[in-house]
Amino acid sequence: MWRGRLPRGIAAALAVLVVLPVVTAGAALRLAYTGDLKDGTRTRGRDAVWLGHAWVDGRKDDRDLAALARRIEGTGVRDLYVHAGPLEHDGTLPAGRHPRAAWLIAAVHRSLPGVRVHAWLGDVLAGEGPDGLRLARAATREAVRRSAQQVLDAGFDGVHVDLEPLHSGDRDFLLLLDELHALTRGRGAVLSAAAAQIDPLPALHTAAGALTGHPKWWSQAYLKQVARRVDQIAVMSYDTAMPLASLYGGYVAQQTSLALDAVPAGTDLLMGLPFYREEDMSHHGYAETPAAAIHGLRLALGRGDAHRERFGVALYADFAATESDWAAYRAGWGATARA
Numbered sequence: 001m002w003r004g005r006l007p008r009g010i011a012a013a014l015a016v017l018v019v020l021p022v023v024t025a026g027a028a029l030r031l032a033y034t035g036d037l038k039d040g041t042r043t044r045g046r047d048a049v050w051l052g053h054a055w056v057d058g059r060k061d062d063r064d065l066a067a068l069a070r071r072i073e074g075t076g077v078r079d080l081y082v083h084a085g086p087l088e089h090d091g092t093l094p095a096g097r098h099p100r101a102a103w104l105i106a107a108v109h110r111s112l113p114g115v116r117v118h119a120w121l122g123d124v125l126a127g128e129g130p131d132g133l134r135l136a137r138a139a140t141r142e143a144v145r146r147s148a149q150q151v152l153d154a155g156f157d158g159v160h161v162d163l164e165p166l167h168s169g170d171r172d173f174l175l176l177l178d179e180l181h182a183l184t185r186g187r188g189a190v191l192s193a194a195a196a197q198i199d200p201l202p203a204l205h206t207a208a209g210a211l212t213g214h215p216k217w218w219s220q221a222y223l224k225q226v227a228r229r230v231d232q233i234a235v236m237s238y239d240t241a242m243p244l245a246s247l248y249g250g251y252v253a254q255q256t257s258l259a260l261d262a263v264p265a266g267t268d269l270l271m272g273l274p275f276y277r278e279e280d281m282s283h284h285g286y287a288e289t290p291a292a293a294i295h296g297l298r299l300a301l302g303r304g305d306a307h308r309e310r311f312g313v314a315l316y317a318d319f320a321a322t323e324s325d326w327a328a329y330r331a332g333w334g335a336t337a338r339a
Helices: 008-032 062-072 102-113 140-155 170-185 202-212 221-227 246-261 291-304 323-334
Strands: 047-051 077-083 118-125 159-165 190-195 234-235 269-273 311-316
Touching: 008 246, 008 291, 062 102, 062 221, 062 234, 077 102, 077 190, 077 311, 118 140, 118 202, 140 159, 140 170, 159 170, 159 221, 170 190, 170 221, 190 221, 221 246, 246 269, 246 291, 269 291, 291 311, 311 323
Parallel strands: 047 077, 047 311, 077 118, 118 159, 159 190, 190 234, 234 269, 269 311
Antiparallel strands: none
C-alpha cells in the first residue's frame, strides 16, 4: 500500500473541492442577509411562545402569569404552546402529567383575552434508536389521537405536535395528522405542528441521512404535505451550527423564503426563533440571536410575500429567555402597541 503524501496538484484540487462549496454557501447566506427592510414586515398578531412544563405541574402561579402577561402585552403573541406531555412511547398520556392545566387555561382566558392555550404533546420517535414512539403502528396513532382528545376535554384550545427526529417523507406522520385534524376540526380547536428545517440544497436530507443516519432537513414537498394537514406550522429555524450572526440571519432568510414557497396561504406559517443560549456543535448562542433571525425573516418576507397575512414567529422558549431576547423581539418584530 502506498503511504506517501498526495502529489501537490491532487492535494490542492481536493482542498478546492472541500473549501469552495463552503465558501460559496457562506457567501450566498451573507448575501441573503443584505438589503433594506420593507414596510409592513412586522407582526400580524399571529405569534406563539413555547412554554415549559412548569405552567401545568404546579410550579407556576398567578404571579408568574401576571409577569407573562406583562411580557406579551402589546406584542403579536396569540398562541401559547404549553408542554403538557411527554407522551408515553405507546402514545398514551398519563392524566397526572398536567394537574394544573385547568387553572392555567382559565387564568389565561381571564387575564389575556384572545390568547389561546395549546397542549404541546411530544415524544422521541423510534428509528434512529431502539426506543420511542412508533407511528407505523395503527394502535399507537390511535393512542395519540385519544391523548389529543384528552387534552381537548381538559379545555385546551388546540393541540401542538412535536415528534422528533421525524424524517422527511414519513407517511405515518401524515396519517396521524389526518386523524388529529379530523378530531380538532370537529371540536373547533387548532392543530399545529413543529417542523424540521428545509433542505437548503436539493435532496440534502437524503445525503445527510446516508452519511450520518440523521437526515436533519425536510424537503419542501414534504413540508407542504404536512402544512396542508394542520392549521399552523412552526419551522424550528435554530440549532443551525452557524458561527456568525450574519450567516445565521442569512440562513433564516433562506429558510423563510423556502417555507413561504411551500406552505399554503391558508395555513399559519411561523418561523421559530431561539430564545435560549447554548454552546455546542449545533448551536452558538452568540450567533443564533433573535435579532439576527428577525432581520433575516423580515428581509425574506419583504422579498417574497410582504403582505402574507398568516405569518408569524414562534419563540423557543419562555424558560430560557432573557430580557434581551424579549427586547429584540419587541424592537424588531413584535410590538403592536405601547406596552
